[in-house]
Amino acid sequence: MNTADARDRLVLVLDMDALPDALALAERLTPWFGTAKVGLELFAAAGHAAYGALHDLGLQVFADMKLHDIPTTVERAARVHGRNGVDFLNLHAAGGVEMLQAGVRGLREGASQGGHSNPIALGVTVLTSESTTDAFAQRLVWAHEAGCDGVVCAAAEVTQAHDAKLRTMVPGIRLAGQDRDDQARAATPDVAIANGADWLVIGRAVTKADDPESAAASVHESVNNALRAHS
Numbered sequence: 001m002n003t004a005d006a007r008d009r010l011v012l013v014l015d016m017d018a019l020p021d022a023l024a025l026a027e028r029l030t031p032w033f034g035t036a037k038v039g040l041e042l043f044a045a046a047g048h049a050a051y052g053a054l055h056d057l058g059l060q061v062f063a064d065m066k067l068h069d070i071p072t073t074v075e076r077a078a079r080v081h082g083r084n085g086v087d088f089l090n091l092h093a094a095g096g097v098e099m100l101q102a103g104v105r106g107l108r109e110g111a112s113q114g115g116h117s118n119p120i121a122l123g124v125t126v127l128t129s130e131s132t133t134d135a136f137a138q139r140l141v142w143a144h145e146a147g148c149d150g151v152v153c154a155a156a157e158v159t160q161a162h163d164a165k166l167r168t169m170v171p172g173i174r175l176a177g178q179d180r181d182d183q184a185r186a187a188t189p190d191v192a193i194a195n196g197a198d199w200l201v202i203g204r205a206v207t208k209a210d211d212p213e214s215a216a217a218s219v220h221e222s223v224n225n226a227l228r229a230h231s
């Protein structure tokens with residue numbers, strides 16, 4: 001494994017309320033991150049303009065929208081995200097198999113209409129801020145049946161998702177000794193990679209660090225070491 005492999009696995013959380021601030025942070029951290037996550041806060045501030053601006057920095061874009069509504073509404077919203085060139089989009093698996101199917105269909109149709117390559121559709125299973133995972137198994141089945149490419153899950157659930165032939169995007173990542181904030185099911189980057197996670201969502205572990213570049217380099221090195229150890 002080389003350093004490019006770790007960068008391909010790392011997704012930078014841009015939970016900010018202004019696009020210029022998000023772009024400034026993204027630009028500083030592009031050596032370590034291949035993808036940027038646009039969540040509800042940045043999307044509320046900047047909308048789809050964020051996607052093009054992040055692509056211009058050479059980053060892939062994960063729209064963390066957690067779409068959850070009636071199937072028609074989710075399909076139509078996912079189609080617009082697809083048309084606007086998002087690389088990853090998530091839908092909340094609590095919405096059930098029909099809603100997930102509609103979202104996957106809309107996303108793929110939109111990408112095709114916009115001339116973009118096939119984006120990755122992810123079903124959100126159980127938020128990593130929640131400590132109870134009773135709903136996980138059912139939501140995993142729905143994500144699989146609906147044709148999602150993968151799921152968003154905690155590091156501890158990666159193996160079950162892979163057994164269901166789904167790829168995994170894992171939030172709630174913290175370096176050893178760091179504050180967990182509101183994340184109940186947190187893990188270190190090396191544990192998540194050892195479990196087989198495909199992508200790690202990295203937020204406050206880097207963005208709230210006194211020295212974000214140094215924290216990013218630590219996460220990147222830890223992922224690279226874990227990839228080497230488990231290749």
Ligand code: C5P
Pocket residue numbers: 013015039064124125126127128129152153171172173181183201202203204205
């Ligand atoms: O700062 P921190 O690393 O906790 O950020 C995690 C990010 O991942 C947040 O933007 C949050 O919205 C998102 N997320 C999550 N759990 C999920 C899906 C997304 O924490 N299941």
